[in-house]
Amino acid sequence: MLSLSDCQSVINRHINEIKLSGLPVNLYDPVKYMLGLEAKRLRPCLVLMGCNVFTDQIEAAIYPALAIEVFHNFTLVHDDIMDQSDMRRNHPTVHIQWNPNVAILSGDVMLIKAYELLTHESVVNLQQILPVFNETALRVCEGQQFDMDYEGFTDITIDEYLKMVEYKTALLVAAALRIGALTGGASDKEAGMLYEFGRNIGIAFQLRDDLLDVFADSTVFGKITGNDIVTNKKTILLIEALNVAGQDKKSELLGWLCKTRFERNEKIAAVREIYESLHIDELVGQRIRQYHKAGIDFLNQLPCEPDRKRELACFSDYLLNRIK
């Protein structure tokens, strides 16, 4: 069975092989730049691993996997414009390195390229996977719009936040597994179980991401810790905190949210202290474990040899415990 790192090697080898350059250079150089940045390739690896549960022949899953990765990178390029993010994977974002127009158009090209990869002759079940891809792509856009709609609101419910996370992040993880499974010959029912596994660990993955931004060690995390706090980003920590805090803590927290002039590290330390005093890390940790368990339950139900799904179980443990 292929491990995560086996799959990463396959993806990285093929990413370099697909034609990413072309004319005009201002259109294709950003595509090459974006896909060339070091990345974990988790989503395309899940396509391969989902396929590998049902067959040892994973060749037919390679192009769908590349399509998922290119699609994911399209969303990053456009989201970074919308969120005005300057850095991505320790490098300037496309709209900073070039300009917003170039980022819009090269993002569009990446979305079309994703469909082109899906249409590759090696893909044996296009009719089956294209509707999954289309629907997921729409949900991801809806998730991003919910995220933008929620900006500036402090009264988002936990359910609203979780739905946004599901759409924006988890459903692509789920779809990667469903597409991989279908390509490997799974029945709709089997593919549906892997989809539910993916949906749950996808949510756990994003909650873990929220947690890491506040509590991870910045030297291993790669990002500067506390960024979400500084930018008032809606995270599960903030929403839980506003939810469980008493009047005093709540107004202290809202005070920090409203401040326009502050010392960065002071704000991070203060908000982190509020989170700690409310045991938000434990509350969020509990949620992560719940989603993780729900995901694993679906994986366990899948009727196949335990050996064939071991790598996916390892993968979900890795997501639960990752420190970066």
Added chain:
Amino acid sequence: MLSLSDCQSVINRHINEIKLSGLPVNLYDPVKYMLGLEAKRLRPCLVLMGCNVFTDQIEAAIYPALAIEVFHNFTLVHDDIMDQSDMRRNHPTVHIQWNPNVAILSGDVMLIKAYELLTHESVVNLQQILPVFNETALRVCEGQQFDMDYEGFTDITIDEYLKMVEYKTALLVAAALRIGALTGGASDKEAGMLYEFGRNIGIAFQLRDDLLDVFADSTVFGKITGNDIVTNKKTILLIEALNVAGQDKKSELLGWLCKTRFERNEKIAAVREIYESLHIDELVGQRIRQYHKAGIDFLNQLPCEPDRKRELACFSDYLLNRIK
């Protein structure tokens, strides 16, 4: 045989039937808004007419036609952001009516929706038309990037300009016909002839558009005439003029291009006068007739009853002679 106006009715009826609304409203309202604006629906009509050359059963072409129209509208939404256009079809553009982020994301949704329409169960030859759609979509983006790259340059050659027009405008017209033809059961060779017909009349269409902006009567044209002159837009008229003008006229024209403060109507009148003195309208008219003739030659070569292609011939005459 279906006329252009028959096809327009079919398209407008179906545009209203496909599900365009949904949540979040900030994502789907712009889609509904954009597709609800009065439009000529030329490209989707060409899908139906291309199909109708080969069969009376045009049902299988309806969803591909809708896909082409939704794709075309996606390009308008994103192009309008990039070109900072405030008005489209006599209404505020999406990024003005909402904001640029909404326009980016609802444009993305329209691109995905185009693929979803193409994936509709009524589409019988997805495997055949999807690669055509993908390649054309990439070329359209490349054309837009060439257009942006050429901004601010005064030394674009006529060939460079024509290639840009071909990519940005003509190839989608050509692809609409090819996809329609293939859906109607045409051979690759027959579909290729309609494609070449479309490519040529597509170029003629854009050159006519350039001409109309300067010389059309604004009361029937719908747009304010002379806008391209005011904004220094690269058009076939400007490039021809810079090409054929003697030293005096050329420096007069460059003078107007460089002026940052001017009276709008004065600039329009002055540049139009330069064009007239150089007989640019005749030069451009000649080019339009050349492309029109090249297109018609391909149509004439197509081996089928003359009756079956009469509507397409009428269509190309309409494009050549249209006054708005």
